[in-house]
Amino acid sequence: MDPTELIQTVLIYALPVLFAITVHEAAHGYAARHFGDNTAWMQGRLTLNPLQHIDPMGTILMPLLLYFATSGALLFGYAKPVPVNFSRLRNPKRDMIWVALAGPGVNLLQAVAWGVLFYVLNAAGMTERFFLEMCRAGMLTNVVMFVFNLFPLPPMDGGRILVGLLPWRQAMMVSRIEPWGFFIVMGLIITGVLNNFWMRPLMGLTFNLLELILRPLSLL
Numbered sequence: 727m728d729p730t731e732l733i734q735t736v737l738i739y740a741l742p743v744l745f746a747i748t749v750h751e752a753a754h755g756y757a758a759r760h761f762g763d764n765t766a767w768m769q770g771r772l773t774l775n776p777l778q779h780i781d782p783m784g785t786i787l788m789p790l791l792l793y794f795a796t797s798g799a800l801l802f803g804y805a806k807p808v809p810v811n812f813s814r815l816r817n818p819k820r821d822m823i824w825v826a827l828a829g830p831g832v833n834l835l836q837a838v839a840w841g842v843l844f845y846v847l848n849a850a851g852m853t854e855r856f857f858l859e860m861c862r863a864g865m866l867t868n869v870v871m872f873v874f875n876l877f878p879l880p881p882m883d884g885g886r887i888l889v890g891l892l893p894w895r896q897a898m899m900v901s902r903i904e905p906w907g908f909f910i911v912m913g914l915i916i917t918g919v920l921n922n923f924w925m926r927p928l929m930g931l932t933f934n935l936l937e938l939i940l941r942p943l944s945l946l
Contacts, residue, residue, distance in 0.1 A: 734856075737856075738856065738859050738860050738863050739860075739863045739867065741860065741864075742840065742860060742863045742864035742867045742868070743867055744776045745836060745864070746833055746836060746864075746867045746868050746871050747776065747779055747780070747785065747805045747871075748774055748775070748776040748779050748805075749774065749832050749833075749836060750805070750829040750830075750832060750833055750871060750875070751771070751779040751805050751806070751807070751808045751829065752772065752773065752774050752779070752808070753828040753829050753831065753832040754766070754807075754808045754810060754825055754826070754828055754829050755767065755771055755772040755808040755810070756772065756828070757824055757825045757827075757828035758808075758810045758811075758815070758825045759772065761815045761816055761817075761821035761824065761825060762814055762815050762816040762821070763810055763811050763812070763814040763815050763825075764814075765809045765810060765811045765814065766808045766809055766810065769809055771808050771809060772808075778806075779805045779806050779808070780805065780806065781804060781805055781806040784804035784805065784806075785804065785805055785806075807881075810825055812825075819889075819890055819894075819897070820890060822886055822887075822889065822890040823886070823887050823890035823891065825886075826883040826884075826886035826887045826890070827883065827887060829875055829883050830871070830872045830875045830876050830883055830884075833868040833869075833871040833872040833875070834868065834869075834872045834932070836864065836868040837864070837865045837868035837869050837872065837932075837936055838936060838939055838940070839864075840861045840862075840863075840864030840865045840868065841861070841865050841936055841939075841940045841943075842940065842943060843861050843864075844858060844861035844862065844865070845940060845943035845944065845946055846943075846946070847861065848946070849943075849946035865936065869929055869932050869933060869936070870925070870929065872932060873924070873925055873928040873929050873932060874925065876928070877911065877920065877924055879903060879907050879910060879911060880900065880901055880903055880904035880907045881904050881907050881908065882907065882911065885900065885903075885904070885907060888900055889901050
């Protein structure tokens with residue numbers, strides 16, 4: 727990829743990625759406060775300011791290094807997690823599910839919003855490729871975050887949802903994986919297992935759902 731194309735790609739994805747990360751993390755904090763935990767609010771993390779959620783290593787350095795090292799074939803990163811004290815939730819096991827689901831949930835809503843904007847711009851006669859590509863990037867970024875974060879292994883959001891849904895004994899067994907969960911996920915990413923058996927199938931289903939939701943707008 728030549729430098730001009732790279733810069734254009736970065737500019738197209740910058741805003742969607744910032745929104746996807748910031749609103750995802752803030753949603754966890756707002757959901758936690760709703761269910762009784764003010765930890766994120768007390769630490770100043772209950773905000774839509776992206777600077778509060780960016781992790782220099784995980785959000786910037788790691789994705790860039792992986793992008794250049796693999797010529798764009800592998801891209802992975804993470805934000806600074808919003809602190810949640812699950813023991814302070816009114817019903818920790820049940821409320822954990824909603825707190826964890828809030829992040830991926832707002833990513834799905836953002837994907838819909840970017841799709842709506844895409845169709846509205848098209849209907850308005852927008853021909854500027856940059857803005858249309860940004861809408862597509864917004865949909866893709868949020869679908870990736872939605873599916874990836876639902877992977878059912880702690881500390882992923884899907885893992886916390888699984889712990890909340892399982893009976894106590896099984897939930898405790900799954901929760902013990904959390905200290906090694908990040909390294910397991912990284913291994914699954916590098917070997918292609920996560921992409922082939924989780925990301926691609928579920929992203930396909932999610933895009934089918936978005937197409938169904940947005941179909942009436944295609945008539946504009």
